[in-house]
Amino acid sequence: MTDAKENVERIVAEADALYHDLDFGAVKRFKEAHPEAKVIGCLPTYSPKEIIHAAGMLPVHLRGAGDQVEIIRGDAYFQSYICQLPRGIIELALSGRLASFDGFVFPAICDVIRNLSGIWQLLFPEKLARYLDIPQNFDAAVGGRFYARELRSILDDLERLSGAKVSDDDLRRSIAAYNHNRTSIEALMSLRAERPWLVPADEAYLVLRAGDTLLVEDHTRMVDEYVAAVLELDRPKRDHSRVVMSGAFCEQPPLGLIRTFERAGCYIVWDDMTISSRFIVGDVATEGDPLAALASAFVERAVESASVYACKRQKGSELCRTVRRSRAEGVIFAAPSFCDPALLDQPMLQAALDKEQIPWTAFKYAENLGQFQVIREQAGTFSDSIRLWGQ
Numbered sequence: 001m002t003d004a005k006e007n008v009e010r011i012v013a014e015a016d017a018l019y020h021d022l023d024f025g026a027v028k029r030f031k032e033a034h035p036e037a038k039v040i041g042c043l044p045t046y047s048p049k050e051i052i053h054a055a056g057m058l059p060v061h062l063r064g065a066g067d068q069v070e071i072i073r074g075d076a077y078f079q080s081y082i083c084q085l086p087r088g089i090i091e092l093a094l095s096g097r098l099a100s101f102d103g104f105v106f107p108a109i110c111d112v113i114r115n116l117s118g119i120w121q122l123l124f125p126e127k128l129a130r131y132l133d134i135p136q137n138f139d140a141a142v143g144g145r146f147y148a149r150e151l152r153s154i155l156d157d158l159e160r161l162s163g164a165k166v167s168d169d170d171l172r173r174s175i176a177a178y179n180h181n182r183t184s185i186e187a188l189m190s191l192r193a194e195r196p197w198l199v200p201a202d203e204a205y206l207v208l209r210a211g212d213t214l215l216v217e218d219h220t221r222m223v224d225e226y227v228a229a230v231l232e233l234d235r236p237k238r239d240h241s242r243v244v245m246s247g248a249f250c251e252q253p254p255l256g257l258i259r260t261f262e263r264a265g266c267y268i269v270w271d272d273m274t275i276s277s278r279f280i281v282g283d284v285a286t287e288g289d290p291l292a293a294l295a296s297a298f299v300e301r302a303v304e305s306a307s308v309y310a311c312k313r314q315k316g317s318e319l320c321r322t323v324r325r326s327r328a329e330g331v332i333f334a335a336p337s338f339c340d341p342a343l344l345d346q347p348m349l350q351a352a353l354d355k356e357q358i359p360w361t362a363f364k365y366a367e368n369l370g371q372f373q374v375i376r377e378q379a380g381t382f383s384d385s386i387r388l389w390g391q
């Protein structure tokens with residue numbers, strides 16, 4: 001038990017240090033250990049990290065500056081009525097914190113990320129900046145083929161950057177490494193849904209966020225060790241309500257806000273905060289054409305999210321399924337202020353919940369929010385109400 005407790009504390013402390021290190025010391029250490037290797041920053045929400053990893057590079061997920069960096073120059077590039085995330089990323093870049101990065105991938109999720117990619121090309125013409133077009137058509141013969149071509153084109157850019165060819169076997173090895181990582185993350189997510197008192201939301205979040213920076217093999221080890229250690233702990237089960245949190249797939253809420261939910265009496269049994277690491281449901285095939293396998297996994301098994309065009313099912317049906325699967329009693333919509341994808345989806349998701357009589361509450365945040373009292377009261381009232389009247 002003491003060993004398990006020490007292990008959990010050590011792993012969470014390691015993940016917490018990565019979370020708070022906006023100078024990206026881990027990236028610098030990676031480059032010192034692999035002087036020839038490149039580092040690629042991946043903007044939200046989802047990038048096919050397998051192809052970056054296969055090129056011998058370190059993919060690092062960038063999520064803004066959180067509440068740790070004062071935005072001074074970043075504000076000059078964006079109007080006031082858009083989300084906070086791009087200002088934080090510009091601030092990180094202009095303050096030299098991303099100097100050890102060699103390239104960046106900007107997935108097509110919203111106009112903000114699209115515009116950020118344009119600003120990037122003007123500000124940092126010497127760095128690789130790739131816009132990743134994701135399909136709007138989910139027929140494998142149409143959108144799948146388009147996406148496989150897009151992946152090929154990014155891989156061509158990465159090969160030019162490194163000066164080395166990437167073989168199909170390199171890609172298959174990387175796909176297998178990410179399959180393993182998704183399996184480990186799934187085990188952690190299942191444990192949260194089954195026994196949330198063992199896995200506090202902030203710990204789960206930090207351990208999953210560590211995957212933004214670590215090599216995938218190291219992150220898989222961390223997740224496996226964390227799950228094994230918490231299973232040995234005897235943490236008390238509290239009289240909390242079980243909630244799903246939805247809408248935080250891009251700009252992240254501050255850590256203090258995640259802790260606030262639990263302090264307000266909510267166990268978060270599922271959330272979309274680190275959805276990028278769970279974007280493909282299940283394994284990607286390790287036989288055949290690896291780029292086609294990645295493309296068909298995306299068009300056939302991408303998780304439902306406001307950052308992907310949904311045409312296969314009724315909006316909200318997947319959220320209702322997630323609520324049932326995780327035995328949640330309600331949903332907290334927590335979306336970044338001015339986030340078009342999240343906030344445009346919300347009315348449709350709320351209508352689907354209403355139809356199934358699933359209670360919900362909603363509020364907005366910014367990554368640098370400093371005051372949580374009002375949200376704590378709202379979440380606490382929601383938690384009490386679903387426990388008192390939910391039956």
Ligand code: SF4
Nearest residue numbers: 083110250251339340
């Ligand atoms: S928070 Fe929303 S609007 Fe802002 S970059 Fe992310 S998806 Fe786009």
